[in-house]
Amino acid sequence: MSMTMGTHPAHATAPKRPPGRGGRPLLEVNDLKKHFPIKAGFFGGTTGHVYAVDGVSFHIDKGETLSLVGESGCGKSTVGKALLRLFPPTAGQVVLDGQRIDDLSQAKLRPMRRRVGVVFQDPFSSLNPRMRVKDLLAEPIRNFGLAKNSADLDERVARLMDTVRLPRDAVNRWPHEFSGGQRQRICIARALAGEPDLIVCDEAVSALDVSVKAQIVNLLQDLQKELGLALLFISHDLAIVEHMTHRVAVMYLGKIVEIAPRRELFGAPKHPYTEALLSAVPVPEPGSARQRIVLTGDVPSPINPPSGCRFHTRCPYAFDRCKVDEPKLQQTAPGQWAACHLHDLPAERNPLARGVSMPV
Amino acid sequence: MALLEVENLQTHFRTPDGGVNRAVDGLTFSVEAGETVAIVGESGCGKSVTSMSILRLIPEPPGQLAGSIRFEGRDLLKLSEREMRDIRGNEISMIFQEPMTSLNPVLSIGQQIGEALRLHQGLSKSQAEAKAVEMLTLVGIPAPAKRVKEYPHQLSGGMRQRVMIAIALACNPKLLIADEPTTALDVTIQAQILDLMRDLKHRVGAAIVLITHDLGVVAEVAERVIVMYAGRKVEEARVEELFRAPKHPYTQGLLGAVPKLGSSLDGTTERLAEIPGLVPSLKQKIQGCVFASRCPHATELCREVPPALEEKAPRHVAACHYAVKEAVAA
Numbered sequence: 001m002s003m004t005m006g007t008h009p010a011h012a013t014a015p016k017r018p019p020g021r022g023g024r025p026l027l028e029v030n031d032l033k034k035h036f037p038i039k040a041g042f043f044g045g046t047t048g049h050v051y052a053v054d055g056v057s058f059h060i061d062k063g064e065t066l067s068l069v070g071e072s073g074c075g076k077s078t079v080g081k082a083l084l085r086l087f088p089p090t091a092g093q094v095v096l097d098g099q100r101i102d103d104l105s106q107a108k109l110r111p112m113r114r115r116v117g118v119v120f121q122d123p124f125s126s127l128n129p130r131m132r133v134k135d136l137l138a139e140p141i142r143n144f145g146l147a148k149n150s151a152d153l154d155e156r157v158a159r160l161m162d163t164v165r166l167p168r169d170a171v172n173r174w175p176h177e178f179s180g181g182q183r184q185r186i187c188i189a190r191a192l193a194g195e196p197d198l199i200v201c202d203e204a205v206s207a208l209d210v211s212v213k214a215q216i217v218n219l220l221q222d223l224q225k226e227l228g229l230a231l232l233f234i235s236h237d238l239a240i241v242e243h244m245t246h247r248v249a250v251m252y253l254g255k256i257v258e259i260a261p262r263r264e265l266f267g268a269p270k271h272p273y274t275e276a277l278l279s280a281v282p283v284p285e286p287g288s289a290r291q292r293i294v295l296t297g298d299v300p301s302p303i304n305p306p307s308g309c310r311f312h313t314r315c316p317y318a319f320d321r322c323k324v325d326e327p328k329l330q331q332t333a334p335g336q337w338a339a340c341h342l343h344d345l346p347a348e349r350n351p352l353a354r355g356v357s358m359p360v
Numbered sequence: 361m362a363l364l365e366v367e368n369l370q371t372h373f374r375t376p377d378g379g380v381n382r383a384v385d386g387l388t389f390s391v392e393a394g395e396t397v398a399i400v401g402e403s404g405c406g407k408s409v410t411s412m413s414i415l416r417l418i419p420e421p422p423g424q425l426a427g428s429i430r431f432e433g434r435d436l437l438k439l440s441e442r443e444m445r446d447i448r449g450n451e452i453s454m455i456f457q458e459p460m461t462s463l464n465p466v467l468s469i470g471q472q473i474g475e476a477l478r479l480h481q482g483l484s485k486s487q488a489e490a491k492a493v494e495m496l497t498l499v500g501i502p503a504p505a506k507r508v509k510e511y512p513h514q515l516s517g518g519m520r521q522r523v524m525i526a527i528a529l530a531c532n533p534k535l536l537i538a539d540e541p542t543t544a545l546d547v548t549i550q551a552q553i554l555d556l557m558r559d560l561k562h563r564v565g566a567a568i569v570l571i572t573h574d575l576g577v578v579a580e581v582a583e584r585v586i587v588m589y590a591g592r593k594v595e596e597a598r599v600e601e602l603f604r605a606p607k608h609p610y611t612q613g614l615l616g617a618v619p620k621l622g623s624s625l626d627g628t629t630e631r632l633a634e635i636p637g638l639v640p641s642l643k644q645k646i647q648g649c650v651f652a653s654r655c656p657h658a659t660e661l662c663r664e665v666p667p668a669l670e671e672k673a674p675r676h677v678a679a680c681h682y683a684v685k686e687a688v689a690a
Binding site: 071072179180181209210211212213214215217218221236238239240242243262263266267276277278279280281282283284285286287288292294295296298299 | 518519599633636
């Protein structure tokens with residue numbers, strides 16, 4: 001019934017896991033694609049595609065946080081939704097704990113859904129305003145048939161409230177009685193109801209205020225330690241990502257351009273886009289003299305992505321080869337993969353050749 | 361005399377159930393000509409209501425404004441609607457957060473930039489269009505002569521925000537209010553817009569009131585910072601001073617709650633500081649310090665007596681009973 005890892009077609013672009021690590025990853029995504037057709041005209045014919053996600057591969061280990069970062073329209077949320085099967089992927093594989101879930105029927109998928117929770121950005125629109133908190137939390141428990149009887153159900157709901165640090169007696173209240181941060185806690189509790197192994201956090205803290213954001217970030221980190229959860233943390237906020245992630249994948253126009261452990265990515269980015277992204281983040285230190293790389297222009301359209309390297313239209317280092325030849329992800333340091341032709345040049349001509357330097 | 365002097369501004373809203381929401385409750389601050397002042401705080405602290413109050417964009421009723429807002433010595437709250445219209449977009453203009461919804465989708469970019477020019481400066485249609493092209497060049501839009509005929513949906517988010525800035529600066533205002541101007545934009549586009557604002561400030565010389573929740577943006581752009589909480593000013597200082605030595609526990613909490621880029625390199629990825637609890641409801645009159653319910657140092661005194669804004673260091677005021685003691689101890 002399950003596909004094992006050995007049967008996956010090998011992909012040149014797929015980053016291989018660093019050697020010496022045992023066990024299979026919790027989640028493996030291989031060459032995932034999601035193209036949305038553009039319907040136009042009287043007969044609704046397809047006139048083109050939005051190449052939202054165009055060949056993305058990564059893995060997440062048990063208890064690990066992988067962050068997907070990038071700007072709006074880079075496809076990071078589409079990756080999250082495709083692997084949750086909120087819509088069917090166009091191509092590629094999603095393997096959860098050894099079992100392919102991208103081609104399962106809805107009926108067979110249902111028991112697998114229990115193992116992946118999701119928290120969305122807006123806690124105001126992701127809770128049904130006409131359901132009390134206890135019903136919101138009981139719904140997934142009932143759906144997955146986890147409770148033995150009604151007493152067990154109540155007990156599980158109460159435990160979920162404890163887990164997300166909300167008072168047990170708040171279960172009879174309605175969503176509108178809670179603040180944004182508290183609602184996000186309810187959303188997290190719902191995501192935890194099926195006792196998942198992985199939670200997809202799609203901009204889960206982006207809509208929250210600074211002080212509340214810190215509370216939710218701390219809660220997620222505590223839960224990860226307590227429950228051994230893996231997190232796919234989709235975000236555009238690089239400072240938060242750096243604070244809580246183990247590894248980071250940077251996306252640009254539907255592709256991963258760099259994937260690396262946190263320290264390597266933030267200390268010595270190996271892709272010009274990562275470098276520019278990091279330098280663009282405003283730092284809360286007045287007068288800090290930083291070399292900022294301001295990218296010119298806007299992100300090109302994913303309907304008609306540029307030839308060669310998709311970043312070449314904005315890249316400060318682009319040379320002739322970038323316009324025609326699409327770079328593949330290549331390993332530049334242990335665990336660090338970047339898709340950039342600069343790494344084929346001799347080190348003295350590669351502006352990204354330096355390693356992680358310790359600040360003094 | 362400062363360019364803008366806001367004194368004891370109170371913007372209250374009557375709620376349907378007969379209560380009063382004290383969105384802004386006794387705010388005093390001033391802006392010098394050519395200066396950039398940031399107002400920071402979380403949702404509901406009254407920072408946007410303050411900016412709307414300055415331009416008198418608050419509907420009355422249910423809104424109710426009291427206090428005084430003096431712009432070049434004239435009290436804006438006493439002007440007629442007609443006189444106010446001469447000031448809006450001409451002497452004081454505003455950039456809003458959402459460039460998608462602040463532009464009219466059925467008017468070309470040129471018409472929208474030209475509208476203010478024709479209204480306030482009496483330019484003819486062709487003069488206004490020529491000036492619109494000039495403004496688009498100023499804000500760094502490529503091919504301005506072509507873009508001026510285009511419509512908002514043909515532009516990207518960053519381009520639209522540049523157009524908003526062009527409209528705001530078209531009449532050479534003395535004061536520009538920017539309400540979360542980069543919040544809806546991506547980081548790389550945000551960097552472009554912040555650079556543009558800094559550059560234009562030197563060239564145009566307008567004073568800027570920047571409303572934001574992003575402490576990173578504050579650090580990059582502002583000269584002076586006002587921290588608001590629950591409708592009141594709790595701290596004000598020069599930007600370097602505020603980040604170096606915040607005096608109010610709320611400001612300290614805010615700065616502690618923001619992770620810094622580069623934290624994984626020097627091994628400082630500790631737990632983020634939380635500010636426990638919630639912002640108090642503005643419907644009840646708060647006795648004592650507005651932050652007392654969440655403050656780790658709060659005492660009986662804080663819960664009963666509201667702290668006055670005091671100068672705790674040169675040009676650094678904070679509303680806290682204990683700020684000085686802490687500063688001395690540290």
